[in-house]
Amino acid sequence: MREGEGSGGDAGRYHRVKQIVLQALDLQDRAREELIAREVGDDAAMADEVRALLAGMEADQTLVVSLRSPGVAAPDTGQDLSGQETSADAARDYRLLQRLGAGGMGVVYLAERRHGGFVQKVALKLLNPVAEASPELRERFARERELLARLDHPGIARLLDGGILADGRPFLAMEYVEGERVDVHAARLPLDGRIALFVKVCEAVAEAHRCLVIHRDLKPANILVDARGQPRLLDFGIARLIDEDSAMGGDTRTGQHALTLAYASPEQLACQPLTTATDVYSLGAVLYQLVCGQLPFADIDNPAGLYNAIANTDVPPPSRRLRRDGEPRAQGRAVPADIDAIVLKALRKEPDLRYASVAALAEDLRRYLAHRPVSARAGERGYRARRFLRRNAWPLAAAALVLLSVLGGLLASVLALREARAQQALAERRGHDLQRLTDFQQAMLESVDIDAMGHAMTDAQQRKVLEVLARQAPGQPLEARLRQAFAQVGAPSIARDALDQQVVSHALARLDADFADAPQLAADMRQSLARVLIAIGHYPHAADELRRVLQTREAALPASDARVVSARIDLGQALSLQGELEPAAEAFERALAATRGRPALDPQRRAAQAGAARVLAARGDPQAALARQSALRTAWMAALPADDEALLLLRGDYARTLEELGRRDEGRAELEVLLPLYRARFGPESNRTLAAMDTQAELQFAYADYEHAAALARQVAQVRERRLGAEHPDTLKAWGTAATSLVRLADSPESYAEAEALLDHLLRTQGQVLGIEHPATRQFVVDKIRLLSKQDRMQEAIALQRRHLADCLRVLGPDHPDTLFARGGLSSMLSDQPGGLDEARVLAGVTLAAMRRQLGPEHPLVTATLDLTGRIERNAGNWEASRDAHAQALEIRARTRGQLDGHTLESATRLYIALYRLHDEAGMRDLRTRFLDPLLALDPATLNASRRSHRRAILLALEGRWE
Structure with missing residues (x-):
C-alpha cells in the first residue's frame, strides 16, 4: 500500500480500489496490467480485488442480475432481452431489448418505454454494482439527472425520464440516438465538411455551458451523428455545474478520475478546479482527431507516458503528423495553417491561453470556413492581409489593376512628361474612335436610301408573285390566283434580303473609306455586321466578311488574342452552317489551339470545343464527336448552372449526335429534359428552341412515327416561316423533315403529288440559298429518289441515285456515312432490276464492310445493309x-x-x-x-x-x- 493510504481503514481502501478500477476500465491488456502494478505496489490482495471488480463489471450477468426474474438465466452479451421487464415507482414500464454499452459508473440498455398507451425506444442507464455501493457515485448519478434536465438543444440527447426502479436502483431514460461515432462519420467528409460538423458539436457544448454545465468527458464515443447529419452529445455522467467546484471549496476528488485519459486536460490530471476551459481542451483533442485521424499523443501507448505528455509535452501540429505518416494529399487531407493554429490554441496547457469559451472556438472555425482571419493567428505578421487577399481575390485583383494603372500613370508623369502626354493622347484617341463609330452608325443609317429600299422590296415581291403565278393552273379566277400567290411569297424573306442589300452591305461598303486610317476599328464593326448576316441566314456573305476581319487582325495581333479567336469562332460557325465542313473544322481547331492555356470554363474555349465537336459529327465521324461532347457535357454540368446558354447548346448537339448514331432512347431522354430548359431560357418561339423541336421530330421519324414527325416538323416550319422567312435555311430544314415523313406516308397519287411538289420546291430553293452540294440539299435528293421508287419510276430513281452517289464521292469521300448510304441505296434499287443482282451484291458487300468499320457493328445502317443483303x-x-x-x-x-x-x-x-x-x-x-x-x-x-x-x-x- 502506498504512503498516505493506510489510515483510512476499509473505507479508504475501498475508495482507492474504486479509483484504480475506474482508471483501468479504459485500458486493455498490457497497459491495464502496468497501471494496476504501478498503483497497488506490493499489495497483491488489492491487485486481486481490482481485477475481480474489473471482471465483474465487464460480465453481462452483473449488469442484469437485479432485473431478471427468479430462475431466469443471465443473457450473454448482445442477447435479445425482449420480455424481461422492470417497473418504476410511477405507472411506466421499461422492456429491455439489448445492452448498448458500459462505462465506469453505469450500464446503458436499449429499452422500450411503455407509458400511457404509447411505446418509445429509449436509452436506459442503470448503475453498475460498484457504483451502487458508492454513495459518491449514487450522488453523481442523481446529479447527472439534474444537469440533463437543464439542457434542451438539438445537439444534446434529451432526458426523457428518471427515478427509482422497483428494486430501489436509480435510473435515467434518455433519448435513444441512432447514429455513428463522430470520428467514423467525419472520415468520409472533406476537411471543410469535417470542420462544419465539428462546429455543430461546439454549438451543443456551448449550450451546455450557457446552462452552467461542464461535460468533462468529451470524446468521439460520447458524440454520435444521426441520419440527418446532426451530431448529438451523450453521457453527462461526470458533468458538473460550473459553480460547483467553488461551492465545494475546491475539493474535486470525487469523479476526478472518471474520465478518458487521451482527451483529459492538464488541470483534470492535476485535480485542479475545473472550468469551461476543460471542455475547450477536450474539444481540441477531438478536433485534432477529426483533422488528421489520430489523437495528439497517439504514439504513446502507456498511461504514465500519456500523463507526462499531456502535462509537459507540446502537441505536434496536425499537419506535421499527417506529413510524417505519409497520407496522400490527393484525398484532400492536407491541413491548412489556420486549422493548425486553431487546434493548438484549444490544446494549450494553460487554461487562460486557450479560447475563452467554446463559442469563441466555434466562431474561429466559422471564420476559417468563410476565408476570414482566425484569432488563433492574430499575432502573425501579414496574416490578416493574406486572409483578406484570399477572400477578396477577384475584387482586389481588379482594384490592383486599377491601382497599378493609376500608379503607372503617376510614375510616367514624374519620369517623363512626354510619356504622360502620350497616354493622354491614347485616351483621346480611344474616345475619338468611339465617337467615330457612333458618327458612322448614325451617318450610315441616315444615308440608307429608303426609296430605293422600298422599290427593291416591291420589285422582289412582284417578281416572286409572277413566278408563282406562272406555275399555277390558269383555271382559277385571277383574284384567287393572286391571293394564293401573295400568300406563298414570304415577306420575311424579302425583308431579309433588303436588310442585307440596303443596310448591311451599304454599311460594309463605307467601312474601308470611312476607317482607312483605323483598320482595327473597321474590323470590329465588320465582325458585328457579319454576325447580323449569320442571324438572317446569309452564310457565304458572312464568311467572306469574317475572313477580312481575320486578315486585318492577324496582321497586327497575336494568334491568342481574344479578338482573333472571336473572329475564328464566328467564321467556323458561318462555314459549318454553309456546309463547308473542312474549312469550318480548321477554323474551330485553330481557335481551340489558341485557347488551350486558358481556364477550362473560359467562354471562348468552350465555344471552340463545342463547335469543333459539332463539325466533327457533320463530317461523318459521330463516334468521335460523341466522345468529345460527352466529356464536355459531364464537365460543364458539374460546374455550370443547368440553364447556362453554352451548356444547353452543347446538350442539343449531344442529342442530335445520339440520334445520328441510332441511340434513339438516349437522345429522346436528353431532349425530354432539354426542351423545358430551352423554353424557359430562350422562349417558346426562339430559333434555338425550335431547333430542339426539329431534333425531336427527327427522333420520332427514327421511331417510324411518321405522322407525328410530320406534324411537329410542320409546326416548327410554320413558326420559322413567319419569323425568319420561307427561304431561311432553318425554315427549309424543318420543311425537309416534314417532307421526309410525307414521303414515307405517301400511298396515293394525291399524296405522291403533294410530297413531290414540296420536295421540288425545297430542292430549288435550297440550291439557290445554300447550294446544290449542301448536306441539307443532298437529303432532299435522297427523299426525291425514295419517292420516285415508291411510284415505280425506277429508271428515273436509279439515274438520280447514280448522280447522287457520284456527288457524295466527289464532295465527301468514299467512307462518309452519306456516301455509304448512297451506295447502299443504289444497291437496293438494282437488286429489284433485271440484270442488276451482281452489281447490287458487290455494292452491298463493299458498303457493309465500310459501315462496320466506320460506324460500328450494331449501327442502324449496318442492320439495314444486312437486310439489303x-x-x-x-x-x-x-x-x-x-x-x-x-x-x-x-x-x-x-x-x-x-x-x-x-x-x-x-x-x-x-x-x-x-x-x-x-x-x-x-x-x-x-x-x-x-x-x-x-x-x-x-x-x-x-x-x-x-x-x-x-x-x-x-x-x-x-x-x-x-x-
Missing part, C-alpha cells in the same frame, strides 16, 4: 444466304430496338419468308410467337401508317409472298 440473295433464289443475313439483322434489331419496333418487324417478316421457302416449321413457329403474332393481335384501327404497312407485309409473308 438478305433481299439480294432472296431475289437470286439463295434462300440459305438470305436467311442468314436477315437473322443477323433481326438479332441486332430485336436487342437494340425492341421486338415491336418497325425495323425489327421488317427483318422478322423477311426472315419468315426465307424460312417458309426452306420449310423450317420450327423456326417459323418461333418467329410468329415472338414477333409476328403480337402485331397481328392488335386492332388494325389503332395502328399508324407504318404499323399498318408492316401488318400487310406479315400477312403476305405467312403465305410465303412479299411485295
Whole structure:
C-alpha cells in the first residue's frame, strides 16, 4: 500500500480500489496490467480485488442480475432481452431489448418505454454494482439527472425520464440516438465538411455551458451523428455545474478520475478546479482527431507516458503528423495553417491561453470556413492581409489593376512628361474612335436610301408573285390566283434580303473609306455586321466578311488574342452552317489551339470545343464527336448552372449526335429534359428552341412515327416561316423533315403529288440559298429518289441515285456515312432490276464492310445493309444466304430496338419468308410467337401508317409472298 493510504481503514481502501478500477476500465491488456502494478505496489490482495471488480463489471450477468426474474438465466452479451421487464415507482414500464454499452459508473440498455398507451425506444442507464455501493457515485448519478434536465438543444440527447426502479436502483431514460461515432462519420467528409460538423458539436457544448454545465468527458464515443447529419452529445455522467467546484471549496476528488485519459486536460490530471476551459481542451483533442485521424499523443501507448505528455509535452501540429505518416494529399487531407493554429490554441496547457469559451472556438472555425482571419493567428505578421487577399481575390485583383494603372500613370508623369502626354493622347484617341463609330452608325443609317429600299422590296415581291403565278393552273379566277400567290411569297424573306442589300452591305461598303486610317476599328464593326448576316441566314456573305476581319487582325495581333479567336469562332460557325465542313473544322481547331492555356470554363474555349465537336459529327465521324461532347457535357454540368446558354447548346448537339448514331432512347431522354430548359431560357418561339423541336421530330421519324414527325416538323416550319422567312435555311430544314415523313406516308397519287411538289420546291430553293452540294440539299435528293421508287419510276430513281452517289464521292469521300448510304441505296434499287443482282451484291458487300468499320457493328445502317443483303440473295433464289443475313439483322434489331419496333418487324417478316421457302416449321413457329403474332393481335384501327404497312407485309409473308 502506498504512503498516505493506510489510515483510512476499509473505507479508504475501498475508495482507492474504486479509483484504480475506474482508471483501468479504459485500458486493455498490457497497459491495464502496468497501471494496476504501478498503483497497488506490493499489495497483491488489492491487485486481486481490482481485477475481480474489473471482471465483474465487464460480465453481462452483473449488469442484469437485479432485473431478471427468479430462475431466469443471465443473457450473454448482445442477447435479445425482449420480455424481461422492470417497473418504476410511477405507472411506466421499461422492456429491455439489448445492452448498448458500459462505462465506469453505469450500464446503458436499449429499452422500450411503455407509458400511457404509447411505446418509445429509449436509452436506459442503470448503475453498475460498484457504483451502487458508492454513495459518491449514487450522488453523481442523481446529479447527472439534474444537469440533463437543464439542457434542451438539438445537439444534446434529451432526458426523457428518471427515478427509482422497483428494486430501489436509480435510473435515467434518455433519448435513444441512432447514429455513428463522430470520428467514423467525419472520415468520409472533406476537411471543410469535417470542420462544419465539428462546429455543430461546439454549438451543443456551448449550450451546455450557457446552462452552467461542464461535460468533462468529451470524446468521439460520447458524440454520435444521426441520419440527418446532426451530431448529438451523450453521457453527462461526470458533468458538473460550473459553480460547483467553488461551492465545494475546491475539493474535486470525487469523479476526478472518471474520465478518458487521451482527451483529459492538464488541470483534470492535476485535480485542479475545473472550468469551461476543460471542455475547450477536450474539444481540441477531438478536433485534432477529426483533422488528421489520430489523437495528439497517439504514439504513446502507456498511461504514465500519456500523463507526462499531456502535462509537459507540446502537441505536434496536425499537419506535421499527417506529413510524417505519409497520407496522400490527393484525398484532400492536407491541413491548412489556420486549422493548425486553431487546434493548438484549444490544446494549450494553460487554461487562460486557450479560447475563452467554446463559442469563441466555434466562431474561429466559422471564420476559417468563410476565408476570414482566425484569432488563433492574430499575432502573425501579414496574416490578416493574406486572409483578406484570399477572400477578396477577384475584387482586389481588379482594384490592383486599377491601382497599378493609376500608379503607372503617376510614375510616367514624374519620369517623363512626354510619356504622360502620350497616354493622354491614347485616351483621346480611344474616345475619338468611339465617337467615330457612333458618327458612322448614325451617318450610315441616315444615308440608307429608303426609296430605293422600298422599290427593291416591291420589285422582289412582284417578281416572286409572277413566278408563282406562272406555275399555277390558269383555271382559277385571277383574284384567287393572286391571293394564293401573295400568300406563298414570304415577306420575311424579302425583308431579309433588303436588310442585307440596303443596310448591311451599304454599311460594309463605307467601312474601308470611312476607317482607312483605323483598320482595327473597321474590323470590329465588320465582325458585328457579319454576325447580323449569320442571324438572317446569309452564310457565304458572312464568311467572306469574317475572313477580312481575320486578315486585318492577324496582321497586327497575336494568334491568342481574344479578338482573333472571336473572329475564328464566328467564321467556323458561318462555314459549318454553309456546309463547308473542312474549312469550318480548321477554323474551330485553330481557335481551340489558341485557347488551350486558358481556364477550362473560359467562354471562348468552350465555344471552340463545342463547335469543333459539332463539325466533327457533320463530317461523318459521330463516334468521335460523341466522345468529345460527352466529356464536355459531364464537365460543364458539374460546374455550370443547368440553364447556362453554352451548356444547353452543347446538350442539343449531344442529342442530335445520339440520334445520328441510332441511340434513339438516349437522345429522346436528353431532349425530354432539354426542351423545358430551352423554353424557359430562350422562349417558346426562339430559333434555338425550335431547333430542339426539329431534333425531336427527327427522333420520332427514327421511331417510324411518321405522322407525328410530320406534324411537329410542320409546326416548327410554320413558326420559322413567319419569323425568319420561307427561304431561311432553318425554315427549309424543318420543311425537309416534314417532307421526309410525307414521303414515307405517301400511298396515293394525291399524296405522291403533294410530297413531290414540296420536295421540288425545297430542292430549288435550297440550291439557290445554300447550294446544290449542301448536306441539307443532298437529303432532299435522297427523299426525291425514295419517292420516285415508291411510284415505280425506277429508271428515273436509279439515274438520280447514280448522280447522287457520284456527288457524295466527289464532295465527301468514299467512307462518309452519306456516301455509304448512297451506295447502299443504289444497291437496293438494282437488286429489284433485271440484270442488276451482281452489281447490287458487290455494292452491298463493299458498303457493309465500310459501315462496320466506320460506324460500328450494331449501327442502324449496318442492320439495314444486312437486310439489303438478305433481299439480294432472296431475289437470286439463295434462300440459305438470305436467311442468314436477315437473322443477323433481326438479332441486332430485336436487342437494340425492341421486338415491336418497325425495323425489327421488317427483318422478322423477311426472315419468315426465307424460312417458309426452306420449310423450317420450327423456326417459323418461333418467329410468329415472338414477333409476328403480337402485331397481328392488335386492332388494325389503332395502328399508324407504318404499323399498318408492316401488318400487310406479315400477312403476305405467312403465305410465303412479299411485295
